[in-house]
Amino acid sequence: MQANHLLSLTAGAALVGGIAVAPVPAPVPAAAPDIQLTSGENQDVVIDVIRHAQMISPYENLLTPSPAFPGAPLSDLGLQQAQDVGQKLFDELGPVAGIFAGQGLREMQTSAPFAALENMSDNVQILPGLNEVDSGIYALDPIESLGGRLAFLTVGAWSLGAPLGLALVPGPGSEDGNGLMFNARFTDAINTMYDHAIANPIVSDNGQITDVAFNSEASIFAWVLMNVKNPDIPFFLQRIMESHTVANGLSTILLPNAGIVQIEGNPTDGWTLLSWDGEAIPEDPDLASALFVDVRDVVLPSQTALWNIGEAILTSDPTTIMNAVQSGFEQISSALTQFPGAVLNDIINAFGGSGDALGDLFAGL
Numbered sequence: 001m002q003a004n005h006l007l008s009l010t011a012g013a014a015l016v017g018g019i020a021v022a023p024v025p026a027p028v029p030a031a032a033p034d035i036q037l038t039s040g041e042n043q044d045v046v047i048d049v050i051r052h053a054q055m056i057s058p059y060e061n062l063l064t065p066s067p068a069f070p071g072a073p074l075s076d077l078g079l080q081q082a083q084d085v086g087q088k089l090f091d092e093l094g095p096v097a098g099i100f101a102g103q104g105l106r107e108m109q110t111s112a113p114f115a116a117l118e119n120m121s122d123n124v125q126i127l128p129g130l131n132e133v134d135s136g137i138y139a140l141d142p143i144e145s146l147g148g149r150l151a152f153l154t155v156g157a158w159s160l161g162a163p164l165g166l167a168l169v170p171g172p173g174s175e176d177g178n179g180l181m182f183n184a185r186f187t188d189a190i191n192t193m194y195d196h197a198i199a200n201p202i203v204s205d206n207g208q209i210t211d212v213a214f215n216s217e218a219s220i221f222a223w224v225l226m227n228v229k230n231p232d233i234p235f236f237l238q239r240i241m242e243s244h245t246v247a248n249g250l251s252t253i254l255l256p257n258a259g260i261v262q263i264e265g266n267p268t269d270g271w272t273l274l275s276w277d278g279e280a281i282p283e284d285p286d287l288a289s290a291l292f293v294d295v296r297d298v299v300l301p302s303q304t305a306l307w308n309i310g311e312a313i314l315t316s317d318p319t320t321i322m323n324a325v326q327s328g329f330e331q332i333s334s335a336l337t338q339f340p341g342a343v344l345n346d347i348i349n350a351f352g353g354s355g356d357a358l359g360d361l362f363a364g365l
Helices: 002-017 076-093 105-117 146-159 179-199 217-227 233-243 287-315 318-353 357-364
Strands: 045-051 098-101 210-215 260-266 270-276
Touching: 045 076, 045 179, 045 217, 076 105, 076 210, 098 105, 098 179, 105 210, 146 179, 146 217, 179 210, 179 217, 179 287, 217 260, 217 270, 233 287, 287 318
Parallel strands: 045 210, 098 210
Antiparallel strands: 045 260, 260 270
């Protein structure tokens, strides 16, 4: 009954809202001049990822349905939040290379005001990879319930527990069967946005080629912790601790509605987290965060390689299996080769920049 009510709300809001979206790439304007390449000849871009605005009651206090779309529409406050963040983005960025959103109604509605300001209402590109982490058996459970806590704990295991191999923790009943499957899905969306930006290199007022994406909290949190070069672990742990001090804090404090996450980089050289909900993130946070990345960048590629080999074996196709084995061997070898040097370099840098690096390490832990 609850699901039927949700579907009827969604259908009605879609008809009233008149949201125009396009699952195909927008026309490519002329390239902007004087775009600087990085030292590795891989062009960096900026991607602003915005969490959706507030949904109608009671859905703002529930986990998303399974699948996570179409979901509930925005509340009156949410519609105002969408207007406000759209104006903020437009004032800061001016023109952008592209606008993207997940398949959820809440994400599309949040993108609408900004798209209108950019005269791109018909060219918001819908990427399934930007969908929220699928809630599986916990779908529509209250955030402040056992199911809600277990769902967030699963995402926490994938992200904060990635160096410990916890990306393989299953998501019960979820389309995102584990963290590796989720990471592949979301990374595919990031790569798609990057490719679009390079093909459509409009320079925004920030001086960078910039894409704007609208999605949800758990997915961007998990992807950032699993991928960026500079996850500020003490910063995120503090946010998580604060979120437990108020009801539904995991939904309102970790990344508030219409909060903005900024990343910069490219798929080859990696991604740097620039800011989280308006707070600048240092490029080199601390030794604990650096060591987190060093271990993560051995464990995750190795697990992914083994997972892909297992998937290839299930196809029974010799060519597919051999390709997966070869690719996996290269991934694991590269990760293991880089690990000792990365750890040593981080420790040396920490000692070189501080007389008490060990103290910094334990403080970060």
